[in-house]
Amino acid sequence: MAEHPVPKIKLDYAFSVRIDFHERVVIDGPVRSRVYVPPSGGEIWGPRLQGKVVPYSGADYASNGLLNAHYMLQADDGAWIYIYNTGYIRRKDGKPVEVDDTKSDKEIDYYFRITPYFDAPFGPHEWLNRTVMVGTAKRYPNPDHTIFTYYAVL
Amino acid sequence: MAEQEPVPPIDLDFAFQIHIDFKERIRIAGPMRNNVWVPAAGGTIKGPKLNGKVVAYSGADYGGEFGLDAHYMLQADDGTYIYIHNMGYLYALNNPPGTRGTPEAGAAAVQEQGSQSFEAPSSKDVPMYFRITPYFNAPVGPHDWLTRTVFVGTGERFQNPDYTLFTYYEVL
Amino acid sequence: MAEQAIPKIDLEYVFSVRIFFKERVTFMGPHGGRGFVPPSSGEIFGPRLTGTVVPYSGADYAHFQNLANGIQINTHYMLRADDGAWIYIRNIGYLHRSKDPNKPTYFRMTPYFDAPKGPHEWLSRTVILGTGERRTNPDHSLFTYYAVK
Numbered sequence A: 001m002a003e004h005p006v007p008k009i010k011l012d013y014a015f016s017v018r019i020d021f022h023e024r025v026v027i028d029g030p031v032r033s034r035v036y037v038p039p040s041g042g043e044i045w046g047p048r049l050q051g052k053v054v055p056y057s058g059a060d061y062a063s064n065g066l067l068n069a070h071y072m073l074q075a076d077d078g079a080w081i082y083i084y085n086t087g088y089i090r091r092k093d094g095k096p097v098e099v100d101d102t103k104s105d106k107e108i109d110y111y112f113r114i115t116p117y118f119d120a121p122f123g124p125h126e127w128l129n130r131t132v133m134v135g136t137a138k139r140y141p142n143p144d145h146t147i148f149t150y151y152a153v154l
Numbered sequence B: 001m002a003e004q005e006p007v008p009p010i011d012l013d014f015a016f017q018i019h020i021d022f023k024e025r026i027r028i029a030g031p032m033r034n035n036v037w038v039p040a041a042g043g044t045i046k047g048p049k050l051n052g053k054v055v056a057y058s059g060a061d062y063g064g065e066f067g068l069d070a071h072y073m074l075q076a077d078d079g080t081y082i083y084i085h086n087m088g089y090l091y092a093l094n095n096p097p098g099t100r101g102t103p104e105a106g107a108a109a110v111q112e113q114g115s116q117s118f119e120a121p122s123s124k125d126v127p128m129y130f131r132i133t134p135y136f137n138a139p140v141g142p143h144d145w146l147t148r149t150v151f152v153g154t155g156e157r158f159q160n161p162d163y164t165l166f167t168y169y170e171v172l
Numbered sequence C: 001m002a003e004q005a006i007p008k009i010d011l012e013y014v015f016s017v018r019i020f021f022k023e024r025v026t027f028m029g030p031h032g033g034r035g036f037v038p039p040s041s042g043e044i045f046g047p048r049l050t051g052t053v054v055p056y057s058g059a060d061y062a063h064f065q066n067l068a069n070g071i072q073i074n075t076h077y078m079l080r081a082d083d084g085a086w087i088y089i090r091n092i093g094y095l096h097r098s099k100d101p102n103k104p105t106y107f108r109m110t111p112y113f114d115a116p117k118g119p120h121e122w123l124s125r126t127v128i129l130g131t132g133e134r135r136t137n138p139d140h141s142l143f144t145y146y147a148v149k
Helices: A099-103 A126-130 B103-112 B144-148 C121-125
Strands: A011-020 A025-028 A033-036 A041-045 A051-053 A066-075 A080-091 A110-119 A133-140 A145-153 B012-021 B026-029 B034-039 B042-046 B052-054 B067-076 B081-092 B128-137 B151-158 B163-171 C011-020 C025-029 C032-036 C041-045 C051-053 C071-081 C086-096 C106-114 C128-135 C140-148
Touching: A025 C086, A033 C086, A080 C032, A110 A126, A110 A145, B034 B067, B081 B151, B128 B144, C086 C128, C106 C121, C106 C140
Parallel strands: none
Antiparallel strands: A011 A041, A011 A145, A025 A033, A041 A051, A051 A066, A066 A080, A080 A110, A110 A133, A133 A145, B012 B042, B012 B163, B026 B034, B042 B052, B052 B067, B067 B081, B081 B128, B128 B151, B151 B163, C011 C041, C011 C140, C025 C032, C041 C051, C051 C071, C071 C086, C086 C106, C106 C128, C128 C140
């Protein structure tokens, strides 16, 4: 096969989302482990979107470090936006991610990268329905919250 | 109040390219949703992080109107089978979804076309937005890093012969 | 080709779930229609499971092309058994009104569960079929679940 030139990808910072957490539940199942981590609230800011995370509108139902989050955002203009977020979280020191990690004050280094998919209504946010996005996330303890930084893939 | 933190950068590292050959393309326009069946007739993988082939007729893109939802198998040069689930968006830049009016109009347009088989133009003829986020499963071994790494990719369409070239970057 | 006996399938009633709703959001976008209908509360009763629906633990994020043709059920939320066990439910199926006004609404689904090791772990390895009934005053749905034997 002839060598193909490698096309470049450009990332354009779109917006950030802070999500607050009050509960983290673990289901230790016979076949797999599943968590239930609902957003108790949150905020969205940045050049392409501003608004809030709708409290208790869903959760991350992750399994074995693979995110599986379904919840709702609401833009400042009132538009509802559905988010399905998937991606990976793992500790760079190789230890398993524990639910109690978020209570520790010790700085833990994670590989936490996500690819969110959105359903937004016709209107000013409809670009979300047709743009692949990639994000990085950072966890903070006391109070337990995560900041997600999202880039549009151009 | 919003956190006043610098925006962390994301670094990308070119990982591999997958060339996939196509022979059939079928679209189903249903009352509840539309989806396609576009099987991988074969292909090759080349790059610094993976080399091998696409297992012929091991799966397909079963996506909707402009969202990919592909499931198929790869085989690395060392014989390891790797499952790929690919998601993303593909549409013509001069006719992006959402500017075509209501979903009913879109569905009606597909029904009117009659034929279930469809053509996919080349990127040279029709500039398109073609970006994907693949997820992998591989057995414990030299390729299991794929199962805990996020990737982002771009696709380029060719005709005569009909193939797509996917370029994948590891998200560091 | 020789006649092949068609294997029988049995359905065994396992439990019912009644879910109350206060909010319903729907919008149309480039992917079609999307709904957001969270459970405000609910109860579980029956021979194999008793408990409650965890309020606002998820929703039906239904999708549809146009509402007249019906919706595709797409739910994620949490249950709690009376013994305290948390159970995740993922439900997919269809809800649509028959064109014949004498025929009932078609409301059928196949839920998938993640339950912890213990008395409810059978939910993680049993195919279950559900039927739903819509009720008003107050706005709720009654789901009846059967294990496929």
